[in-house]
Amino acid sequence: MTESETGNSESPFQDLDVDRLEVNVIESLCFECGKNGITRLLLTRIPFYKELVISSFECPHCGYKNNQLDPAIEIKPQGVRLTLSVEEKADLDRYVITTDYTCVRVPQLEFEIPSMSQKAQVTTVEGVIDKTVVNLSHQKDQLFETNAEFASKIDEVINGLNSIKSLNKPVIMSFEDATGNLFISNPNAPQADPRMHSIAFTRNNEQNTMIGLAAENTQDSMIKPLGSFNDEAVNNINDEVVQFNGPCPNCTQMCDTNMKVTDIPYFKQVVIMATNCDQCGYRTNEVKPGGGIEDQGVLIKVKVTAPEDLNRDILKSETCDLLIPDLEFEAGALSLSGRFTTIEGLLTSLQDQLSKTASTFYKGDSQTGEVALNTEVFLDKLEKIKKCEMPVDILLRDPAGNSYVQSLTPPTLDPKLTITKFDRTEEQNEELGLNDMKVDGYGEK
Structure with missing residues (x-):
């Protein structure tokens, strides 16, 4: 994960502190009845994760309600898959932050919640299970009279999901997100997580299309390793600081990025890149080894x-x-x-x-006091x-x-x-x- 810092004085995003968070309240149109309702916006920053826009709409005229969570940072260069073995109550209480593109699978039940079928949310593992059970129950009731066989299969999945919460045996749950913006908390932090495994993967063309990235431009948009330059280009910039201008990943305003190619004795050449945005305070420091991936x-x-x-x-x-x-x-x-x-x-x-x-x-949270x-x-x-x-x-x-x-x-x-x-x-x-x-x-x- 790229290290980033956003200046608090300039950024509208607040640290996740329940005692000091400010909620913006605005009047907005209700799409159900056409009258005005109230939208509440919270722009917050979750440490060790990312910045989020949390919105809540409620119409006092027709009673329509809607909650939404949207990421406020760029799509990661790779997708991420988190595989969790649910064995203890602490696993059910893990915080989960998903996006619209998160896919959830329970292999033992041959069950999958596909991407784009649920909105982004901040919840827990148990919350994911409960919400899925509620949605499946509605589907089962609607299908019972027209397709009793399919309704019975849905009922089996519901029973299987509910049984996960009984903790009678370990159950594997897989969370996959093509944007790379997925988070599941570790109840053993800062120690290694014994029941969760993470892997970053390269998106395929279908996934790039799904999240709005043109497949043919995806590789070009990523920072290339030094091995992709020719020898003449490397010699021209070696030991010189090269500066170029581009949009800030955080606020999209133009800012400067400094790049330097340097030799590490007894190792190889590396590219050091640093971006500093004067508008929002966003900063990154990245190191890209040259020569590509080694054989071992x-x-x-x-x-x-x-x-x-x-x-x-x-x-x-x-x-x-x-x-x-x-x-x-x-x-x-x-x-x-x-x-x-x-x-x-x-x-x-x-x-x-x-x-x-x-x-x-973890401040003020009884569930994570031990953490x-x-x-x-x-x-x-x-x-x-x-x-x-x-x-x-x-x-x-x-x-x-x-x-x-x-x-x-x-x-x-x-x-x-x-x-x-x-x-x-x-x-x-x-x-x-x-x-x-x-x-x-x-x-x-």
């Missing part, structure tokens, strides 16, 4: 025990997972953006993101690591092979640094867009 993935383990270890240069690509086994922590490639920094800088960025999450997203407490304990441990009071191993797992940690003893072997190559799985190839197969599978991975 790479697992890098570095022991952090002294200040010199914290000062090691580190390149974490946008396809790389960050793991700290001693803290039972794992941040997937979707959680942290690609960046070229130091180990201390990476830990500081992690601290900042988790601190913001703990102070806003907030665990996050505070985790942040204390991160601080001890930065003070070299707590030795740990930090792992980078990158299926694209485009991540790097500086050796302190080049070209001889660094005793604190271990680099292991591995062959990618079919799932990892799919995530990197190396498979031609259509993305339509689901279920437990």
Whole structure:
């Protein structure tokens, strides 16, 4: 996920704080009766996720009501699929944020809620089940007299969905969104989620058409790796900062993006890009490794025990997972953006993101009080690591092979640094867009 910051003084979006949120109330036309009703708009920012526009309309004349949720950021470069094993009450209470393009599947029931069939919503896993049961019950009642056989099959699905809430046995639920704007909370945060698996996938032409992206222009709109440039072009911009103007992804006003190609000793060339919008305060920092995807993935383990270890240069690509086994922590490639920094800088960025999450997203919520407490304990441990009071191993797992940690003893072997190559799985190839197969599978991975 690309790291972004939006200036609070300029942006109309507010942090998710129930004590200070301001709701805009406007008079608007009711499409049911033609008279005026009331629309309430809330522009809010959910930390670790994105900005949202939540609207609620109510007509006092005919009683018509409508609630809607719309994302306020750009479509992600890849879609996302989250596979959840529902085993405990905490799984039913997980927060779920969907878009109009979210598809929900329950493989064990051979049941699917297709994309574009439900509006975007903020709910829970149990809320998704309950709403689906209500909708299916209406359909069953309407079909009972005309198609009793089909109505009985709907009844079987309803019973199966209700049985998920009994928690008698684990049930797999798959949530897939072609826009990449899908969120399911982790009740064990900041520790790794033992019952949810995430994968980013490359959209096919049908999915691009569905979300309004021209299939033939999709690849051109994405930032290309350095390997797509010819050698002459690379030599001309190497060690020079190139600036170009383009629309801001947040407010669409024109802003400047700086790009620099640089060499990392004993590794490869990388493209560093930074965008800063003076209009809304939006900022991004991205690192794109050159040379394309490597033949094998790479697992890098570095022991952090002294200040010199914290000062090691580190390149974490946008396809790389960050793991700290001693803290039972794992941040997937979707959680942290690609960046070229130091180990201390990476830990500081992690601290900042988790601190913001703990102070806003979990504030005042009884269901997530334990998560907030665990996050505070985790942040204390991160601080001890930065003070070299707590030795740990930090792992980078990158299926694209485009991540790097500086050796302190080049070209001889660094005793604190271990680099292991591995062959990618079919799932990892799919995530990197190396498979031609259509993305339509689901279920437990």
